[in-house]
Amino acid sequence: MANVLKGKKIVLGITGSIAAYKACYIIRGLIKRGAEVQVVITPAGKEFITPITLSALTSKPVISEFFAQRDGTWNSHVDLGLWADAMLIAPATASTIGKMANGIADNMLITTYLSAKAPVFVAPAMDLDMFAHPSTQQNLEKLRSYGNHIIEPGTGELASHLVGKGRMEEPENIIRHLERYFTAQEGDLKGKTILITTGPTYEKIDPVRFIGNYSSGKMGFALADECASRGARVLLVTGPVQRTTRYPMAERRDVESAAQMYEAATSLFPQADAAILCAAVADYTPEHVADEKIKREKTGDMTLALKPTQDIAAALGRMKADSTERKVLVGFALETHNEQQNAEDKLKRKNLDFIVLNSLNDKGAGFRYDTNKVTIIDAEDRREYPLKTKDEVAVDIVDRLAEVLNQ
Numbered sequence: 001m002a003n004v005l006k007g008k009k010i011v012l013g014i015t016g017s018i019a020a021y022k023a024c025y026i027i028r029g030l031i032k033r034g035a036e037v038q039v040v041i042t043p044a045g046k047e048f049i050t051p052i053t054l055s056a057l058t059s060k061p062v063i064s065e066f067f068a069q070r071d072g073t074w075n076s077h078v079d080l081g082l083w084a085d086a087m088l089i090a091p092a093t094a095s096t097i098g099k100m101a102n103g104i105a106d107n108m109l110i111t112t113y114l115s116a117k118a119p120v121f122v123a124p125a126m127d128l129d130m131f132a133h134p135s136t137q138q139n140l141e142k143l144r145s146y147g148n149h150i151i152e153p154g155t156g157e158l159a160s161h162l163v164g165k166g167r168m169e170e171p172e173n174i175i176r177h178l179e180r181y182f183t184a185q186e187g188d189l190k191g192k193t194i195l196i197t198t199g200p201t202y203e204k205i206d207p208v209r210f211i212g213n214y215s216s217g218k219m220g221f222a223l224a225d226e227c228a229s230r231g232a233r234v235l236l237v238t239g240p241v242q243r244t245t246r247y248p249m250a251e252r253r254d255v256e257s258a259a260q261m262y263e264a265a266t267s268l269f270p271q272a273d274a275a276i277l278c279a280a281v282a283d284y285t286p287e288h289v290a291d292e293k294i295k296r297e298k299t300g301d302m303t304l305a306l307k308p309t310q311d312i313a314a315a316l317g318r319m320k321a322d323s324t325e326r327k328v329l330v331g332f333a334l335e336t337h338n339e340q341q342n343a344e345d346k347l348k349r350k351n352l353d354f355i356v357l358n359s360l361n362d363k364g365a366g367f368r369y370d371t372n373k374v375t376i377i378d379a380e381d382r383r384e385y386p387l388k389t390k391d392e393v394a395v396d397i398v399d400r401l402a403e404v405l406n407q
Contacts, residue, residue, distance in 0.1 A: 003033055003034060004179055004183050004229070005030060005179060006033060007034060007035070008034075009036045009038070009083055010030055010037050010038070010084065010088060011040060011081075011112060011116070011118075012027065012039050013039075013042075013092070014039060014042070014045040014049065014090070015045050015092055016042055016045050016093055016095075017045075017091035017125045017126070018159045019090075019168040020048035021049055022090070023039075023054070023090060023091070024049070025171035025172075026174055029172060029175045033175070033179075038080065039054045039060070040108055041054065041064050041109070042096065042107050044095075077112040077114075080112045081112055081114075081118075082115075082117060084116060085118050085182075086181070086182075087112070087120045087121070088120075088178065089109070089121070089123065090121075090123035090125075090168060091125030091168045092123055092124050092125065093126060094126050094133075097122065097139050100113055100139075100148075101142040102139075119148075119149060120148045121174075122143060122149065122150050123151040123153070123174050124166070124168065125153060125166070125167065125168035127159070127166050128166045131153060131166040132165070151169050153165055153166050153167055154167045154168070154170070155167070176246070180247065180248070188402050189398075190231030192233070192273045192274065193233045193235065194233070194272060194273065195235045195269055196220055196234060196236050197279035197281075197312065198223070198224070198241075199220060199241040199243075199279055200212050200239045200280050201258045201260075201279070201309075202240055203282045204257070204286065205286050205290065205304065206289065206293050207292065207293055208293050211282060215367055216243075217238060217239065217243050218243075218370065218390050219372060219390050219394070220236075222393070222394035223394045223397060224236050224247075224249065225246045225247050225391075227276075228245070228248070235249070235250055235251045235271070236249045237252075237253045237279070238253070240255075258285060258310065262309070265316065266315055266319070269316050269327075273326075273405065274330065274404075275327070277313050277330065277332060281309065282309055285307060285308075286304060286305065287305040314349070320351055328405055329350075329352050329353055330352065330353060330354055330397070330401060331347070331355045331356070332356045332358070333355055333356070333358075334360065336360050340377075343357040343375075343377055344377060347377060347379070353378065354378035354404070355378075356377075358373060364387050371388060373386065373387040373388070376397065383400075
């Protein structure tokens with residue numbers, strides 16, 4: 001997955017809240033992703049966490065006062081504001097939020113905020129009644145109107161032992177807000193809309209039974225996150241799996257049957273620049289679905305009549321050919337024999353730009369594994385990749401997609 005925080009300079013503002021200890025986890029997470037962190041802490045913040053702890057984590061002196069010593073040296077809030085690629089205030093107390101909203105520059109943190117040229121992210125932390133108070137809400141709205149990004153607090157048990165909204169968002173989720181911002185600004189798929197289908201389909205036999213397959217959706221969800229991490233607007237159509245994405249999707253449609261997936265994919269494809277068809281869609285569906293559970297005692301031997309499902313890849317291939325706009329279509333082929341020949345045949349028949357071949361004969365590849373071994377085939381080239389995690393495979397596939405889109 002693209003590491004958009006690598007090399008970024010982050011000013012982390014810490015204020016006087018019990019949640020100040022979570023700043024250590026934010027620092028560690030940012031540095032682990034390759035960011036450079038400079039802490040600016042309020043005098044009240046130092047009552048909750050010591051500067052030496054923060055300095056040890058960042059490998060930088062912590063800034064709190066305007067004047068560092070009595071020898072004329074001082075900390076420039078202007079230089080800090082110009083240095084930063086982003087400013088994050090976490091935790092942000094009601095007092096600090098009020099000062100930010102009204103320009104009360106009585107400490108180093110607020111003067112740095114007022115000097116900042118970079119985007120500012122604010123993670124409130126306070127008791128539920130303080131957060132709900134009209135003055136706090138008005139101040140937050142004022143900060144939003146200035147262009148600041150408010151990271152909404154969570155709901156749960158607070159330091160007061162009351163339960164409600166006001167608990168600072170978890171460090172990992174705060175870092176994701178920064179990742180999403182820089183992704184949207186810098187990714188190589190910025191401005192592109194990508195349709196992704198994933199997961200299995202279930203074809204009903206009766207109210208309790210269905211024809212399905214072993215697809216877990218892992219590969220498709222890894223692709224969705226990889227595309228989103230690189231700035232794409234992702235339209236995700238998923239079969240019945242219990243999975244979530246790390247990055248927000250522009251749209252997610254949960255479907256069950258091949259017919260539902262066909263309808264969703266064909267309706268969304270016109271707005272997409274590319275589609276990755278990763279779903280394991282049933283080739284056949286029962287001609288008739290029983291209204292009641294089929295009883296073995298009453299039915300005895302049974303023949304199940306099946307009919308072909310609608311071919312999603314072929315339909316999108318025709319739509320691609322008829323479109324006045326350039327579209328890229330990527331397919332998957334999971335094969336058990338004649339892998340290369342079958343994949344190349346599918347590539348041509350369905351008007352794909354390239355196809356991702358994986359074989360059930362490869363150990364560690366296919367359904368229900370966290371790894372995969374693929375070959376990417378187009379009309380002129382064939383690239384084989386070793387066994388990798390599905391997240392790493394997603395990077396390889398999206399790298400190839402970005403190449404094709406940017407040709």
